[in-house]
Amino acid sequence: MEEIMKQFVEYPSDPYTSIAKWKENHKKKVIGVFPMWIPEEIIHAAGMLPVVMWRSNEAITWGYKHVPPYNCPINKSVVDDVVKGKLKFMDGMVFLRQCLQSQEVPFIVENNRPPAFEEYLYLPPIYHGDKASKDFTRDEFEKLRKRLEEFGGEEITDEKLNESINIYNKNRSLLRKLYDLRKQKPGILRGRDVLRIVWSSMLMPKEEHNKLLESLLSELEKNGYEPTKGKKVFLSGCLCIHPQLELLDMIEDLGMVIVDDDIYVGYRYFANDAEITDDPIGALMERHFIKTPVDPARGEIEVNWGKELVGKVKKLHADGIITLLTKYCPPHLCYYPDIKVELADAGIPEVLIEVEHEIISLEGIKTRLQSFKEMIGGF
Amino acid sequence: MDVKYKINRLQTTNEIRPLVDKHWADLRTAKERGELVAWASGPSFIFAYAMGMKCHFMAGYAAYCGGIGAGEEVLKVAEMAGDLPETCSYHRLHMGMGEAVARGIPINPQAILPMPDLMVAGRLCPEMSHYAEGLHRRFGVRVLPIDLPGPYSMEDLPRIREFVYRQFKEVVIPTFEEVCGKPFDYDRMSEILRVLKEVAILRNKCWEFFKDKPSRWTLWDYGVSIAPVFYLMGNPAGVTYYEKLLRELQERREKGIPAIAPDGEKYRLYWDGWLPWAFLGKFMRKFIPNGAVVLCGRYPWEFFPHPELIDPEHPVESWADLYYGMESHLTYSFSPKGTINLIGELIKDYSLDGLIMFSSKTCRVMNLAQPEVMDVLDKKYGIPGVIVEGDMIDSAMISDAQIETRLQAIFEMIDSRRR
Structure with a gap:
């Protein structure tokens, strides 16, 4: 068990070195993808390693020459890493227009340390169920496929795409299994471990990750489990970035146990599979339009994040929700007041914690979490 | 002896307020007359006007609230209802107005609008859709969100144009037909575009006077004159207004009257980002005593730099082309790459000395790349710039001391480069 966790932890502990080392050993190209919607399967089918860009491991310094401080952590962090040359092991980067801030990041990258391959989706x-949106999305994915073929010099056949989708589906399915296990046996793994397991999936080859997950699940099923007495909480939000491990530790050290989440480096990342069909690009396109888990960065009005959370919390018999709001994240900022009302109406306790690139004051967060713990019962 | 600079106010700009007031008054009372009401963001209000609906415009409403001094009280209601201060102030403004009405909190009655029969959320900026989604969640307003991607590269324009055009045809027009219970009025849309074309051609002639040295007017004068090419689109009063403005500017040129007395400006500046609607006077009072005049910017130039391309005979196609066509490409000029080209041209055409990059703390649609854009332009054209932080509406995001320090810095930079 310890040995397996050691391997999961290796990549998140130092993604820069781990990925560069993998590249050196395997002589393959590495492509950074900006969170949260880019179909990594197409990059994988090109024989390259897609890695999801992450919040960096040090304070932002040079990046502030290029980005105002009142922008979201992932943008500031990626720009800081790029201008410092920390991401030069990436052969390419794929960006997208996901929110109003992310659309300008590639310009800064291109202007400072452009990678050999860059694509913008x-x-x-x-x-709306309209054909225009479907056709346009399909064209975007086809464009990525074609550009990667040119860059890698290899055709990305439908067979290769389906193989990749299959490997990715397996990874998602195993991660969901792990999450189901955590729901059944809260506290079976520490929050920091669950986070690093999901995060490592974003950084390492899925084939290796699948093997590790299979071993881990088999170990967890064999091992004994001592039920926790902690208050059950659901983590929500934290779009695009991973929360600080210290924050997760604090939640648990205060006597709460994380039973589930919808954070990006969590359930949101592996929630939806793509189907295996004779039209794999079409399958990826269809997956793109799945409306749950509700994503505030989208303009979908038929679904409601607050209602979705109420349903999940009730089903889990959780005691409350800890909202992790990525600082300066417009989609979440715009949605949050309505979630708060929805939860209050349903009688579900909730606390808001803002997550920045660096934690500004752990003590301040601790006070809020302590009050929350008292609110949901228990001292 | 130090020169005492003073603004020479234009007379014609006094005539815009009644037009603007009438627009919002008509909108406020539309339901009483049994008229359908739409709210819109992005370039989507033209579809409502074509169907004879009264229509609000997201940024226009914010500018109006700022102009009548109602911004602060409405923002306070939004905060009370749970909105966080880093949220887009246009978003908060709309939420605050909705909440004030729903909870019976008294605010300036001029800021109160009827809830719409349809909100068209043109997602030119994602927040233009988020505020509509929020109003849908809170008040059950019917929302039609449409995607209007901002192009990253010029070569992306044709396929985005096709996507947007198809959304207009396949989603927007059928929805308006359903809400209004009648076929879409293409003839009315053509007529609106005919008027717009005439107004924008006149407006462009007025813009030529910014090129005069000294300039005959300021960007702030244009800021208050923006409605006829904006949400007063299709109103023939816009033609009359700009004809009169043009005559006044011509007269100024003939008589040698500058925008700034006694002899014209010392510094000619570019303004990046949104106009600070609630603080136009505040900024004016900081520029003018220093002999500085702001002449142009990418946002004010948005509506519509190439009116000659407007083709009223093909209204929907032309509307898509104005924003995404290879010739007009309004949206590309907004992207960082397009901005560099645009500002480069403006620097030459308007003999600019410096750049003011207005960085809104709650609207991050342009501010992320501003330091980069500034850097590229300084290297290419030797024109210095400064970032001035603030907000369009929210005074909590405005610091007088910070603004003054930054302005002093740009003036000193310009002076030192002149030496």
């Missing part, structure tokens, strides 16, 4: 955030 316009993925529609709204779907």
